[in-house]
Amino acid sequence: MALSVARRARTVSRAGWWTGRRRDHLLGYLFVAPQLAGSLLFVFLPLALVLTYSLNEWNVLADTFSFVGADNYRRLLSDPNVPSVLMATGLFSAGLVVLNLSLALLLAVLLNQRLRGTTVFRTLFFSPVVVSLVAWTIVWGFLLQDNGGVNAILRIAGVEGPNWLRTGSWATLSVIVVQVFKNVGLNMVLFLAALQGVPKELFEAARLDGASAWTRFRRITLPMISPTVLLTSIITVAGSLQVFAQIAVLTQGGPGTSTTVLVYYLYQQAFQFHHFGYGATLSVLLFVIVLALTLLQWRMRRRWVFHEA
Structure with missing residues (x-):
């Protein structure tokens, strides 16, 4: 009798501990566990390893791995190539972001009109996004050669085009344009979705008040789609700082170091010169x-993003 009473008491105690709230908490943890495991395995663990490697010098050819402390960071501060690399990175990133966002918004506004053939043009502008990056870059490499397709078209028009990939400023512009044409469709689709969510009543009221098309765009359209502008700007800025394949295929960082952006310089140091510790230090800098830049954009959102004031 006493044994059955004790067993019943333990059962009641377990039932009291296993409440609905605890069960909901466990289900929540189970749902986020795959994402958390993926983040730990593919984000935080690589970050920790890169930081560790930056404090060491790893020579694969000599099979040596030695602790050097802050030597790689002191080398970073005294590296004469770093200022030009950062300058090339800044110019490339600024040109890419401005051109990409401007063109994507312009295309989205045009394709948001009720005109025939807009579906075809949407597909046409978005299709490069799903094309293989390397294949896309190789094709453009042939087109931009001195005797390539672009200059052939210009000669028909009576214009002698430059050697696009072997002339300093033209090489940077060429890589920017190739990258913009590759990914502008993604931002265009995001802007188009945002534009279709703007209430039509606002435009009708502004039109009745005599507002011009530019005023309606500046006072209604831009504020209403500003959250999407923030999203696309963060994605585009982060992506512009990580462009590698286009540089490697088209210019190999040249002519000189005019297109040697930080990611490509990192690759050179780590995988061409086998300075893996210094390459990891450049990764930390990147x-x-x-x-x-991401935190800066996020902090500045209160000044211009609608509903964030």
Whole structure:
């Protein structure tokens, strides 16, 4: 009798501990566990390893791995190539972001009109997004050669085109344009979705009040789609700082170092010169730059993003 009473008491105690709230908490943890495991395995663990490697010098050819402390960071501060690399990275990123966002918004506004053939043009502009990056870049490499397709078309028009990929400023512009044409469709689709969510009543009321098309765009359209502008700007800025394949295929960082952006310089140091510790240090610098720019955009959102004031 006493044994059955004790067993019943333990059962009641377990039932009292296993409440609905605890069950909901466990289900929530189970749902986020795959994402958390993926983040730990593919984000935080690589970050920790990169930071560790930056404090060491790893020579694969000599099979040596030695602790050097802050030597790689001191080398970063005294590296004479870093200022030009950061300058090339800044110019490339600024040109890419401005051109990409401007063109994507312009295309989205045009394709948001009720005109025939807009579905075809949407597909046409978005299709490069799903094309293989390397294949896309190789094709453009042939087109931009001195005797390639672009200059052939210009000669028909009586214009002598430059050697696009072997002339400093033209090489940077060429890589920017190739990258913009590759990914502008993605931002265009995001802007188009945002434009279709703007209430039509606002435009009708503004039109009745005599507002011009530019005023309606500036006072209604831009504020209403500003959250999407923030999203696309963060994605585009982060992506512009990580462009590698286009540089490697089209210019190999040249002519000179005019297109040697930080990611490509990192690749050269780590995988061409086998300075893996210094390459990891450059990776840390890239991470800090991307993080700082992302946080800056996020902090500034209150000044211009609708509903964030």
